[in-house]
Every structure is written in C-alpha cells, then in structure tokens.
Amino acid sequence: MNKLIYEYLDELFPNPHCELKYHKDYELLIAVMLSSQTTDIKVNKVTDVLFKQYPTLKSLSQAEYKDIRDILLSLGMYNKKAEYVIKIALELTTKYQGKVLNDREVLEALPGVGRKVTNVVLGILFNEPYIAVDTHVKRIAIRLGIAEEKDNVYLIEKKLSKVVPDNLKVKIHFQFVLFGRYHCKAIKPNCSECKLKEICSYYKNKKSA
Numbered sequence: 001m002n003k004l005i006y007e008y009l010d011e012l013f014p015n016p017h018c019e020l021k022y023h024k025d026y027e028l029l030i031a032v033m034l035s036s037q038t039t040d041i042k043v044n045k046v047t048d049v050l051f052k053q054y055p056t057l058k059s060l061s062q063a064e065y066k067d068i069r070d071i072l073l074s075l076g077m078y079n080k081k082a083e084y085v086i087k088i089a090l091e092l093t094t095k096y097q098g099k100v101l102n103d104r105e106v107l108e109a110l111p112g113v114g115r116k117v118t119n120v121v122l123g124i125l126f127n128e129p130y131i132a133v134d135t136h137v138k139r140i141a142i143r144l145g146i147a148e149e150k151d152n153v154y155l156i157e158k159k160l161s162k163v164v165p166d167n168l169k170v171k172i173h174f175q176f177v178l179f180g181r182y183h184c185k186a187i188k189p190n191c192s193e194c195k196l197k198e199i200c201s202y203y204k205n206k207k208s209a
C-alpha cells in the first residue's frame with residue numbers, strides 16, 4: 001500500500017484503538033456484535049447498563065429475553081441482538097468455560113458473530129493479523145483505489161490483506177475506521193484538508209466530474 005497512506009494515518013492516529021468500552025474478553029465480543037449498524041457511542045451507553053446489571057457471563061446467560069431487549073432498545077435490530085447476547089453467553093458458559101478462544105471457527109459459529117466481528121476480536125485480543133471490513137474500511141479502500149465498488153467485503157478484505165503487512169493489519173483496521181469516522185466521511189469527506197488527495201481515486205474523479 002502506498003507509504004503516504006501509512007504516514008498520513010500515523011500522523012492523524014498514532015495510537016489507534018477500539019472505541020468500544022469493555023473490561024472482559026466476552027464483553028468485547030458482545031460489544032462488537034452489538035455495534036453492527038450502529039455507532040460505538042450508542043453501544044457504549046447500552047453496555048454500560050448491560051454489564052452493570054449482568055456483571056457475569058452466567059448472569060447474562062440466565063437473563064430474561066425481554067429485560068435484555070429493553071436495555072438494547074436504542075440499537076438497531078435490538079430484538080435479534082438481545083437473542084444473540086443471551087445465546088452467546090450461554091454457549092461460552094456451557095461449551096468454552098466462559099472463555100473467548102483464539103479460534104476462528106468457534107467464534108464464527110457463535111450466534112450473531114460473523115467474519116467481521118471475529119476479525120475484530122481476534123485482532124484486539126490475540127493480535128492476530130486480520131483486517132475487519134466494516135462500512136468505513138470498505139469506503140476508504142474503495143476511495144483510495146485499493147478495492148472496487150463491485151467488490152464484496154470478503155474480496156475487499158483479501159485485497160487489503162495482500163497489500164498491508166501482517167504486523168500492521170490490526171493497526172490499519174483501526175486507522176481506517178477512525179479516518180472514515182472523522183475525516184473521510186461517507187457524506188462530505190474532508191478532502192480539502194486531506195493529504196491523500198494526490199493518490200485518491202474518489203478525489204480525482206470528483207475533480208474531473
């Protein structure tokens with residue numbers, strides 16, 4: 001990947017990190033699952049209540065569905081997510097001694113946990129070299145010409161993985177997320193301030209349009 005991208009993202013986000021709040025491994029897993037199609041700010045508000053009212057995996061696994069659903073009301077797909085929270089807690093408790101394992105197959109098989117959530121969790125907890133492709137990562141990869149509009153998320157992950165060295169994959173994931181969240185936004189990206197104009201396909205197309 002063009003070294004300008006690494007340099008600029010290091011300048012903007014020298015120590016990128018996950019903005020979801022968690023204290024335990026399973027809390028991270030649940031928070032990442034909950035973050036689908038909503039903001040980290042909303043998830044943090046919800047998990048603050050959720051993990052206080054249900055401070056252990058066991059208590060979460062025994063929770064009443066409607067009580068969890070009520071806590072998750074401000075999130076999209078709260079019905080499904082409430083079901084997933086209880087089922088994840090139950091599976092981790094009964095099958096894996098309450099542990100979040102460094103095992104893609106196990107994680108991806110958990111309710112509501114797909115490849116993206118698994119990549120984030122493996123990257124943060126075990127520093128495994130994966131790039132999770134969310135809406136921000138997808139947009140930045142396309143705008144910078146690393147991927148194409150027609151690519152699915154799996155192909156975008158493959159293309160990014162090819163051009164980003166293993167030791168930088170987790171970092172680049174977070175830098176792309178933060179860059180997309182605060183600078184290269186979906187609507188009205190801050191192109192005038194951006195140091196990637198020279199190499200940005202989106203900017204070049206916009207200029208020539």
Ligand code: SF4
Pocket residue numbers: 143144183184185189190191192194195196197200201202203
């Ligand atoms: S020039 Fe604009 S579209 Fe391109 S990366 Fe920068 S902010 Fe995003």
